[in-house]
Amino acid sequence: xxxxxxxxxxxxxxxxxxxxxxxxxxxxxxxxxxxxxxxxxxxxxxxxxxxxxxxxxxxxxxxxxxxxxxxxxxxxxxxxxxxxxxxxxxxxxxxxxxxxxxxxxxxxxxxxxxxxxxxxxxxxxxxxxxxxxxxxxxxxxxxxxxxxxxxxxxxxxxxxxxxxxxxxxxxxxxxxxxxxxxxxxxxxxxxxxxxxxxxxxxxxxxxxxxxxxxxxxxxxxxxxxxxxxxxxxxxxxxxxxxxxxxxxxxxxxxxxxxxxxxx
Amino acid sequence: xxxxxxxxxxxxxxxxxxxxxxxxxxxxxxxxxxxxxxxxxxxxxxxxxxxxxxxxxxxxxxxxxxxxxxxxxxxxxxxxxxxxxxxxxxxxxxxxxxxxxxxxxxxxxxxxxxxxxxxxxxxxxxxxxxxxxxxxxxxxxxxxxxxxxxxxxxxxxxxxxxxxxxxxxxxxxxxxxxxxxxxxxxxxxxxxxxxxxxxxxxxxxxxxxxxxxxxxxxxxxxxxxxxxxxxxxxxxxxxxxxxxxxxxxxxxxxxxxxxxxxxxxxxxxxxxxxxxxxxx
Numbered sequence: 001x002x003x004x005x006x007x008x009x010x011x012x013x014x015x016x017x018x019x020x021x022x023x024x025x026x027x028x029x030x031x032x033x034x035x036x037x038x039x040x041x042x043x044x045x046x047x048x049x050x051x052x053x054x055x056x057x058x059x060x061x062x063x064x065x066x067x068x069x070x071x072x073x074x075x076x077x078x079x080x081x082x083x084x085x086x087x088x089x090x091x092x093x094x095x096x097x098x099x100x101x102x103x104x105x106x107x108x109x110x111x112x113x114x115x116x117x118x119x120x121x122x123x124x125x126x127x128x129x130x131x132x133x134x135x136x137x138x139x140x141x142x143x144x145x146x147x148x149x150x151x152x153x154x155x156x157x158x159x160x161x162x163x164x165x166x167x168x169x170x171x172x173x174x175x176x177x178x179x180x181x182x183x184x185x186x187x188x189x190x191x192x193x194x195x196x197x198x199x200x201x202x203x204x205x206x207x208x209x210x211x212x213x214x215x216x217x218x219x220x221x222x223x224x225x226x227x228x229x230x231x232x233x234x235x236x237x238x239x240x241x242x243x244x245x246x247x248x249x250x251x252x253x254x255x256x257x258x259x260x261x262x263x
Numbered sequence: 264x265x266x267x268x269x270x271x272x273x274x275x276x277x278x279x280x281x282x283x284x285x286x287x288x289x290x291x292x293x294x295x296x297x298x299x300x301x302x303x304x305x306x307x308x309x310x311x312x313x314x315x316x317x318x319x320x321x322x323x324x325x326x327x328x329x330x331x332x333x334x335x336x337x338x339x340x341x342x343x344x345x346x347x348x349x350x351x352x353x354x355x356x357x358x359x360x361x362x363x364x365x366x367x368x369x370x371x372x373x374x375x376x377x378x379x380x381x382x383x384x385x386x387x388x389x390x391x392x393x394x395x396x397x398x399x400x401x402x403x404x405x406x407x408x409x410x411x412x413x414x415x416x417x418x419x420x421x422x423x424x425x426x427x428x429x430x431x432x433x434x435x436x437x438x439x440x441x442x443x444x445x446x447x448x449x450x451x452x453x454x455x456x457x458x459x460x461x462x463x464x465x466x467x468x469x470x471x472x473x474x475x476x477x478x479x480x481x482x483x484x485x486x487x488x489x490x491x492x493x494x495x496x497x498x499x500x501x502x503x504x505x506x507x508x509x510x511x512x513x514x515x516x517x518x519x520x521x522x523x524x525x526x527x528x529x530x531x532x533x534x535x536x537x538x539x540x541x542x543x
Contacts, residue, residue: 039379112306155424
């Protein structure tokens with residue numbers, strides 16, 4: 001059994017400790033585990049072959065997504081599937097599908113440039129994001145039209161959500177198959193590298209997590225929530241998050257992945 | 264019957280659709296046949312994402328801009344009928360995955376590489392020239408032929424507007440008679456033209472009509488099937504009996520193909536009639 005993690009390049013390129021432990025546990029079960037950093041390698045596409053029984057997509061980069069798609073076209077199996085990952089990488093699509101599924105999410109908009117959003121400021125402040133951004137790049141909060149005018153130039157598409165100024169913004173849900181965990185982790189530019197603190201999982205939040213997973217076809221996923229007046233709203237959905245702070249994350253991940261391989 | 268076309272906006276005013284002569288004729292034919300034709304430019308306004316619903320029998324993706332594809336994905340998820348399909352347009356825009364899709368059909372493609380590190384491509388130059396292309400580029404923008412190992416492209420680790428990593432895409436230079444052969448397909452109809460690359464003048468873009476043999480037709484159709492396209496163009500480089508697929512475009516401009524507008528209109532009218540009947 002060959003399992004291959006497709007990882008995001010960091011400087012230096014190394015996986016997070018939970019992935020290292022997960023790989024070790026899978027090897028203990030008898031799997032051969034490899035790790036690839038797509039940006040660090042040269043890929044010959046016309047002779048590309050599937051050489052793993054399961055690929056685990058743990059990178060948001062465009063090359064990683066293209067490679068995952070390519071491997072699926074060649075008959076390979078990718079967890080989470082490429083199409084599910086593409087959907088949640090597109091914040092406009094994510095917001096629309098959350099609405100369609102009746103999952104609470106802030107009012108959301110997509111536009112060619114920030115100035116087109118002025119009318120939607122009548123409902124309050126907006127948080128602007130690059131439609132396909134990740135790790136918090138390019139975020140800006142606009143409270144008035146002048147802030148929209150000052151907003152940085154968004155390439156191609158600007159995504160905007162109603163910004164709940166006074167909401168609590170540190171609740172994150174992590175899913176591994178059917179199991180869901182809640183953590184508290186304040187947002188910062190490097191919060192995706194930080195551990196969260198385990199929190200009690202409210203039944204309504206667990207239900208939101210399951211509905212998100214079903215809507216997008218994800219089995220390894222994260223959901224970011226904001227809470228206001230006793231209600232929770234989904235502001236982001238991620239595939240294969242870092243799981244930092246989830247108790248026994250490596251054990252749970254390795255068991256789930258092994259199960260996916262028929263183990 | 265209602266049909267909506269997602270169009271690119273004009274360079275100077277993105278809210279105004281850019282309409283070519285071919286597309287003007289397509290719209291005219293569809294209207295004459297009784298269809299209500301609406302033109303949408305995704306970038307012309309803000310979209311409330313909770314309220315995007317299909318309200319046309321058929322959508323046509325002439326534009327493949329990121330916002331167009333996002334909106335089309337939402338419409339598709341809500342049951343809209345779309346030509347070309349969103350999946351096929353995304354695949355055609357992703358040269359990496361598209362290349363692999365062609366390989367799965369044993370189609371002739373040049374040796375092709377991708378990476379995030381320009382330096383990893385440098386040794387390849389020892390075996391001949393390379394073409395560097397943007398992963399999601401179109402209309403030849405950003406395409407460069409590289410022949411020198413000292414080329415600045417080999418020092419690049421490309422990133423996007425936000426500093427996030429982007430792939431490099433490189434293809435081995437393959438022999439050609441000095442011209443691109445473009446095969447255009449609309450459903451069952453095919454045409455071929457040859458034209459210089461890059462096409463600089465209006466006359467260049469019109470190209471010259473070329474004959475299309477059974478093998479070339481079969482290869483073009485297989486390319487469309489590999490990507491799931493209905494209306495498309497395939498660019499070949501041909502030298503004697505050797506031919507390579509070097510690009511595929513979903514719903515190209517069809518310049519130089521006089522019959523194209525009528526055939527596109529007929530094809531879309533058939534699709535529209537079926538879609539409208541299904542909706543009814």
